Amino acid sequence: QVQLQESGPGLVKPSETLSLTCTVSGGSVSSGSYYWSWIRQPPGKGLEWIGYVYSSGSTNYNSALKSRVTISVDASKKQFSLKLSSVTAADTAVYYCARDSLAYFDYWGQGTLVTVSS
Amino acid sequence: NFMLTQPHSVSESPGKTVTISCTGSSGSIASNYVQWYQQRPGSAPTTVIYEDTLRPSGVPDRFSGSIDSSSNSASLTISGLKTEDEADYYCQSYDSSNHVVFGGGTKLTVL
Numbered sequence: 001q002v003q004l005q006e007s008g009p010g011l012v013k014p015s016e017t018l019s020l021t022c023t024v025s026g027g028s029v030s031s032g033s034y035y036w037s038w039i040r041q042p043p044g045k046g047l048e049w050i051g052y053v054y055s056s057g058s059t060n061y062n063s064a065l066k067s068r069v070t071i072s073v074d075a076s077k078k079q080f081s082l083k084l085s086s087v088t089a090a091d092t093a094v095y096y097c098a099r100d101s102l103a104y105f106d107y108w109g110q111g112t113l114v115t116v117s118s
Numbered sequence: 119n120f121m122l123t124q125p126h127s128v129s130e131s132p133g134k135t136v137t138i139s140c141t142g143s144s145g146s147i148a149s150n151y152v153q154w155y156q157q158r159p160g161s162a163p164t165t166v167i168y169e170d171t172l173r174p175s176g177v178p179d180r181f182s183g184s185i186d187s188s189s190n191s192a193s194l195t196i197s198g199l200k201t202e203d204e205a206d207y208y209c210q211s212y213d214s215s216n217h218v219v220f221g222g223g224t225k226l227t228v229l
Contacts, residue, residue: 049218104153104168
């Protein structure tokens with residue numbers, strides 16, 4: 001059974017960089033045809049796709065966030081990571097990591113709340 | 119930018135049937151597959167429909183999906199409503215750059 005778990009600071013100051021890691025158990029980030037994805041949900045609002053990294057390392061990002069986002073994979077650690085720079089209060093959200101099986105998001109982490117505040 | 123529009127909320131009684139729509143802003147919604155996710159409060163979303171009409175293992179056949187090209191929309195239909203179906207539902211598809219796009223979500227109330 002594949003499991004995903006997000007980790008990282010729950011509080012980030014404005015203008016700084018948000019960094020989160022997703023650890024994958026029960027599977028490998030370097031094998032199979034999967035897009036390892038980040039999705040966020042501001043409190044009380046809908047889902048927003050941030051982007052993904054493929055097992056090969058290639059990436060695809062939401063156009064609205066592309067200038068601030070970096071997603072990378074570390075196969076040796078069975079992890080993939082999100083970095084979002086120059087954050088503002090608008091980036092406050094629950095951040096989910098998820099596996100896109102190329103048909104649908106079949107596994108999700110439990111989500112982690114990141115608050116941007118001084 | 120490609121967008122998916124859903125009604126903000128729908129409500130229906132237990133045992134009845136409800137349909138949630140998801141309308142594409144441009145192009146043909148039939149060009150890319152549509153998925154539907156259920157999200158209960160405090161939990162991550164789970165898939166109820168993928169590739170327009172397919173159900174993942176474990177999802178009851180009370181859930182069904184369809185595409186209507188004439189209205190450029192996808193629909194999620196839930197029959198025999200149960201109180202446990204009360205949740206937020208999101209449609210999801212892709213734009214021309216293979217970027218994931220979510221609808222704004224629909225709150226289903228079963229009363």
